[in-house]
Amino acid sequence: MRTTLTIARREIASYFDSLVAYVMLVLFLGFSGFFTWIYGSDIFLVGQASLSVFFAIAYWTLFFFIPALTMRLIAEERKSGTLELMLTKALNQRQWVLGKFLGAWFLIAVALLCTLPYIITLYYIGNPDTGQIIGGYLGLLLMSASYIGVGIFASSLTSNQVVAFLIALVIGLSFHIVFGVLSQNLTGTAGQVFFYLNMSNHFEGIARGVVDTRNIIYFVSIAFLGLYLAEQQINRIKISGQS
Amino acid sequence: MNVVVDGVSKTYGIQKAVSDLSFEVRTGEVLGFLGPNGAGKTTTMKMITQCMDVESGDIRVGEWSVLNNGPEIRKHIGYLPENNPLYTEMPVIDYLDFCARVQGVPSSEVSNRIREMVGVCGLNREKHKKIGELSKGYRQRVGLAQAMIHNPEVLILDEPTTGLDPNQIVEIRKLIKDLGREKTVILSTHILPEVEATCDRILIINRGEIVADGTAASLKKQASGKNMVRVRLGGEDLSSVAQTFESWPETGRVSALDAASNLWETEVEDVDSFARNLTKTCAAKGWYIVEMSPTETSLEDIFRGLTL
Incomplete structure (x- = not known):
């Protein structure tokens, strides 16, 4: 556990050292702030003291930002050769991958924490549903966990960061849109399977403030599957000796 | 801690990199690993340090085998890879701190170890810079510091003196020789005088097989008769x-x-x-x-x- 946290700490420091963190925070807050408060169907237009507008926007902005955060996690180390060096250290692949996951997840948590003024404002101007707010943030965190898992897996597949970004986006897109479309067009078991795989069904459930274990299992298992596959991929690199 | 390489083979696709290689290095011995480009030196070193799995055969470090006790062995090995990969965006001190912690150095000893390595590797002037800002020679020193930070009993150094200035080469050779008294050191190089200056034993491999094994003096005797x-x-x-x-x-x-x-x-x-x-x-x-x-x-x- 200590090793995992050491790795996570290094990843976080690296995000802030390389400006990635600042760019990500500014873009995320800029986008979501703009569409939550100023433009489009913002809170004032909707006329309800509810953060559901923000949650709907963050659901999309995070979807695009997370692959950009995760693309370098393993691909860069494969390219520079540090992966090779890390394999010779007294840590196992699981700790390494998990550390990277926690690092990226922490950054997302910081980004969400920066929206705290939104909540304060909301309590000033109205009487929002606290359960819904907690649920929304929980949903965003869980969704991020899933996509970080997917992103880390994509990053382990290649030593090219752009390719890793695109792979993560394509896999993410299936959960975000494609499965939803398929579930609407298919009937029977196939339809039900795709309905279950569609991320927005699970997200909207939690974002309404209804925390259901089934939804949590969904997000957590995608994250775990991604990390597990990434770990297997690193094992494969180790066996062949060619990164 | 002895290192025993026992009948190890490795193929890349159809190309045999190492075939049925066996040798032993004892504690207190500095082994010079020589061979032309592509002879299998780096492959062998990678297999000992476990950034690559052995295909057949076994490597034992102390009483542990790479097949069953990988993590245990890695605690006791320090490795400087050939092209010396480093996290270039990290400051030197932070990087050494990270390496020490990852290698399981207790928190209370981390700062002592870092101080010692900065002194030993001559990094004092550059210690607060980011690694990416350092010259090649200083990066090499950081690579050496990283390999020795957890005071390993086995040191595997792939071309340790590349990029160093003559003064530093002399210092590093002396350091390796000193370390070699208590530890097991395997180093590869293309600089032959370096091998004579630092190594107790020389192992020459060609096309994945050992072609000579002995001290510099005994090899010379063998060759000339x-x-x-x-x-x-x-x-x-x-x-x-x-x-x-x-x-x-x-x-x-x-x-x-x-x-x-x-x-x-x-x-x-x-x-x-x-x-x-x-x-x-x-x-x-x-x-x-x-x-x-x-x-x-x-x-x-x-x-x-x-x-x-």
């Missing part, structure tokens, strides 16, 4: 020198290297008895010795002879 002596004589009527030498039982082939300056080279079995004979003969024939020097086959010659 006999001692070579170079003699320059003075005096009158030196025309019979070659015949005289050849008539002695302990000398072999004699060749006149440079007739104008009266220089001969000859193979002898025993330098002492040759010198005794020579002195006697000179006194009898009125010659005198200007120069007499045993010449050695250089490591370069041995290397070329074995790997070309």
Whole structure:
């Protein structure tokens, strides 16, 4: 556990050292702030003291930002050769991958924490549903966990960061849109399977403030599957000796 | 901690990188790993350090085997890879701190170890810079510091002195020699004088197989078979020198290297008895010795002879 946290700490420091963190925070807050408060169907237009507008926007902005955060996690180390060096250290692949996951997840948590003024404002101007707010943030965190898992897996597949970004986006897109479309067009078991795989069904459930274990299992298992596959991929690199 | 490589093989696709390689390195020994490009040096080192799995055979470090006790072994190995990969965006101190913690150095000792490594590797002036801002030589020092930060019992160094200035090379060689007294060190290099200066034992491999194994002196002896002596004589009527030498039982082939300056080279079995004979003969024939020097086959010659 200590090793995992050491790795996570290094990843976080690296995000802030390389400006990635600042760019990500500014873009995320800029986008979501703009569409939550100023433009489009913002809170004032909707006329309800509810953060559901923000949650709907963050659901999309995070979807695009997370692959950009995760693309370098393993691909860069494969390219520079540090992966090779890390394999010779007294840590196992699981700790390494998990550390990277926690690092990226922490950054997302910081980004969400920066929206705290939104909540304060909301309590000033109205009487929002606290359960819904907690649920929304929980949903965003869980969704991020899933996509970080997917992103880390994509990053382990290649030593090219752009390719890793695109792979993560394509896999993410299936959960975000494609499965939803398929579930609407298919009937029977196939339809039900795709309905279950569609991320927005699970997200909207939690974002309404209804925390259901089934939804949590969904997000957590995608994250775990991604990390597990990434770990297997690193094992494969180790066996062949060619990164 | 002894390192035993036991019948290890590795193939890349159809190309055999290492085939059935076996050797042993003992504690207190510095092993120089030589071989032409693509001989399998780096592959072998990677398999010992476990950034690559062995295909067949086994490698044992102390009582542990890479097949079952990988993580345990990795705690006791320090590795400096060939191209010295580093996290370039990290400051030197942070990087060493990270490496120490990842290797399981207790938190209370981390700062002590870092201080020691900064001193040993001469990083004091550059310690607060980011690694990406350092010159190649300083990066190499960071690579060495990283390999030694957890005070490992086995050190695997892939071309440790590349990019260092001559002063630093001397210091690092001395450091490796000192470390080699208590630890097990395997280093690979292309600089042959370096091997003679630092290594207790030399292992030459070619196309994945061992072609020579021994100390520098024993390899030289093996390669030449006999001692070579170079003699320059003075005096009158030196025309019979070659015949005289050849008539002695302990000398072999004699060749006149440079007739104008009266220089001969000859193979002898025993330098002492040759010198005794020579002195006697000179006194009898009125010659005198200007120069007499045993010449050695250089490591370069041995290397070329074995790997070309």
